[in-house]
Amino acid sequence: MKLAILSALNAERAARRPVVVVTNIESGAQRLVLGKDIGGDPLRDVLEKHLRSGKSGTEETPEGKVFLTVHVPAPRLVITGAVHISQALAPMARLLGYDVTIVDPRTAFASAERFPDIRLIAEWPDTALPPLNIDRYTAFVALTHDPKIDDPALRHALASDCFYVGALGSKKTHARRVERLKAQGLSDADLARIHAPIGLSIGAVSPPEIAVSILAEITARLRQAPEPKP
Amino acid sequence: MTTEANLLARDDEILKAAEDWRKAGRDVALATVIETWGSAPRPVGSSLVIDGEGNFLGSVSGGCxxxxVVTEALDVIESGKPKTLEFGVADETAWKVGLSCGGTIRVLVEKVE
Incomplete structure (x- = not known):
């Protein structure tokens, strides 16, 4: 591998941008394809497939047999609300490989006793969320049921290109939320991004079951949707 | 941090080390798992960085x-020619260290130039 390719690869990884190294197994020829350039690459179909799954692998192509080393940023989950569901959701999400952060200004909820080993930020969303740099490999959920906390958090998430936005609450609760956020200037297109009621419909009752339904929906968005344009 | 996150962090460290070592003037080779059959211990894309003295960081098989690979990497550093290696990891050594996986892996070793 050329040092220039390696340096560029490390720079892209550090910036949390997806990138693929294409190595021709017969000739040893190598090139770096940035996520944003995949649409114009001769191998775009296989590159897109690998980027979506996040898996490296060997492919037979018109260029010969190539090995694709896929570098996709680790997915993140930002949870607003250090609530009961979050106590199940956070460890489950970590099992799935997510880097988890919980934001809740209520220190009685956001305590290390309730969330051992989870990154907690006991601040209001307007303070806590901007430094997290929510990007398109981030899933965002709002679970407090409290509009004072959930609404500003959702506004922040919808201003980003995160791949999933979910909000807890019944259809009725969500309808009221949509009215409030509309009054605050959010567009119908923005509001349509919110998955609410949150999670796949599996008849979940207990907090851990609700966590399963949320993670199933997040997984579907991560793996099934076409890669969003950078 | 999760196991998964640790593995990712380690991949970051490996590739960064490969860059830093080379920039510091050391001879460097990079080994990458390019194919696996059966239940191999490390997934495709896992890497190992080796320098000309035989120091290494990372893993392609969890230790087997x-x-x-390090020995072959020293050859690659010498010749400058990439090499593809194949290993079955279902041997006695694998059993001893608890990897009864029965898998096979193919590893690409290339010089960082």
Whole structure:
């Protein structure tokens, strides 16, 4: 591998941008394809497939047999609300490989006793969320049921290109939320991004079951949707 | 941090080390798992960085074949020619260290130039 390719690869990884190294197994020829350039690459179909799954692998192509080393940023989950569901959701999400952060200004909820080993930020969303740099490999959920906390958090998430936005609450609760956020200037297109009621419909009752339904929906968005344009 | 996150962090460290070592003037080779059959211990894309003195960082098999890869890497550093290696990891050594996986891996070793 050329040092220039390696340096560029490390720079892209550090910036949390997806990138693929294409190595021709017969000739040893190598090139770096940035996520944003995949649409114009001769191998775009296989590159897109690998980027979506996040898996490296060997492919037979018109260029010969190539090995694709896929570098996709680790997915993140930002949870607003250090609530009961979050106590199940956070460890489950970590099992799935997510880097988890919980934001809740209520220190009685956001305590290390309730969330051992989870990154907690006991601040209001307007303070806590901007430094997290929510990007398109981030899933965002709002679970407090409290509009004072959930609404500003959702506004922040919808201003980003995160791949999933979910909000807890019944259809009725969500309808009221949509009215409030509309009054605050959010567009119908923005509001349509919110998955609410949150999670796949599996008849979940207990907090851990609700966590399963949320993670199933997040997984579907991560793996099934076409890669969003950078 | 999760196991998954640790693995990712380690991949970051490996590739960064490969860059830093080379920039510091050391001879460097990079070994990458390019194919696996059966339940191999490390997934495709896992990497190992080796320098001309035989120092290494990372893993392609969780410990079974790193020694052999390092030896081959020194050849690659010398010749400058990439090499593809194949290992079955279902041997006695694998059993001893608890990897009864029965898998096979193919590893690409290339010089960082």
């Amino acid at each position: 074949v790193e020694g052999a």
